[in-house]
Amino acid sequence: MKRFGIFAAIILIVSALLGLGVHALNKASGQDNASKTLTIFNWGDYIDPALITKFEKETGYQVKYETFDSNEAMFTKIQQGGTAYDIAIPSDYMIEKMHKASLLLPLDPKKIKGLQNIEPQFLNQSFDPNNRYSVPYFWGTLGIIYNDQYVKAGEIDHWSDLWAPKWQNKLMLVDSARDIMGMALVESGYSMNSKSPQQLRQAADQLNRLAPNVKAVVADEIKMYMIAGEAPVAVTWSGEAAEMLANNDHLHYVVPSEGSNLWFDNIVMPKTAVHKKAAYAFINFMLRPENAAQNAQYIGYATPNKKAQALLPKAVREDKQFYPDSQTMKNLEVYQDLGPKWVEVYNDLFLEFKMHN
CATH class of the missing domain: 3.40.190.10 (Periplasmic binding protein-like II)
Known part of the structure; x- marks a missing residue:
């Protein structure tokens, strides 16, 4: 009985070590549950839910979605820092205010794919010169x-x-x-x-x-x-x-x-963002013409994505x-x-x- 107890203990220890090893490997490869999350802060009913599902299936990220009803409420909650939002979608003047309050992370243009799809007239606006902190979403x-x-x-x-x-x-x-x-x-x-x-x-x-x-x-x-x-x-x-x-x-x-x-509503990355890789994946996903067009059809707002406009019915784009x-x-x-x-x-x-x- 004593020998069996020692043997069982050894098995438990080895199993635990293997478990830790697997967890470490998962974490290193980005497969850890926490690292596969994207937390979005957006206006209510401001994205086609089917696009969230599509994004999750394509990327493996799990989206946590919260909503706000005013720019000011959004600003206050991000400033308080209770939740580490990875993505937020504020309006033009609020983007300027958030930048002044040091609440935004500068975007790395090398990690953004599809910005060339945006109409030039909707880029480089006064509230965010050179789109240092934001990417157009709707206007x-x-x-x-x-x-x-x-x-x-x-x-x-x-x-x-x-x-x-x-x-x-x-x-x-x-x-x-x-x-x-x-x-x-x-x-x-x-x-x-x-x-x-x-x-x-x-x-x-x-x-x-x-x-x-x-x-x-x-x-x-x-x-x-x-x-x-x-x-x-x-x-x-x-x-x-x-x-x-x-x-x-x-x-x-x-x-x-x-x-x-x-007016413009743009995608930004709050300073408290934890899952930056997921945030860039979402930005790139929404810049794809087919996704931007689908979103515009669902929401009814004008898309700044010129290639997405071409996919909309003629009666809509004209x-x-x-x-x-x-x-x-x-x-x-x-x-x-x-x-x-x-x-x-x-x-x-x-x-x-x-x-x-």
Whole structure:
């Protein structure tokens, strides 16, 4: 019995050592479960789930997917560092802010395949010169959506048209200080990135004069209301508009030619990223034209990937509602990081306006 006990102990020790050896080999070869993970932080419903499955099957990485509902919420969570996100997808001005706060890792261009697929006009933007920290994911505009059962073609083509008395209590606005203040700034002839107290006050006064026409200031509910035909006109983003148009044939989207916002959502690698190899694999996967096209079809937003555009149905890629002509594009502005002082000014003036409703 004593000899058997010693023999059994030896077997256990050898097994344990072999187990450690296998684990070490797995870890060294990248097969360790922890090393085969990719943690993504993205907007809700902002990627085709089938692409996540495809990525996992192709690469062997297991995706952990978390969502946020605002750039500010995303910034705060990454800044706190509770979760080591490998990939995040913030908007233009927030990328600039994250860089200033040292929350981003510089990307290695040698590890990125497919950046040449992106339209040159969507690269090297002011918020990230030379795309040192980000890769374009989607882009879009701020515009007006209207229902042709109540609005005639050409009746609402410009921001100023929204102030017409006939739209009293019929206009819905997206609940976004930057966008609605930006709309009022453009309507007043100013930049959407204005830091002039006088210009901002003038825009706010003009916005307050719009109050009688405003039926509601809402967030995601705006899609439901417009699809149901509960309002004839709304101000919203192109991607939201695409979903509305797909569910109601009477809806149309227009970007005022005098100017509006050109926004970008880009892929970044937060400074806390642990699985950098997986992050680059995901970036390269999303840069492949067939994947970018599939994602654009699912989400409804405009893809910056020119080769992906070629794969989209002709009716989609030539739709000026979502791929505006060059003249309109010239008058679009990308939001800049205004800094906390001016963000507070915009928010306060917008809150003042909402109190009128």
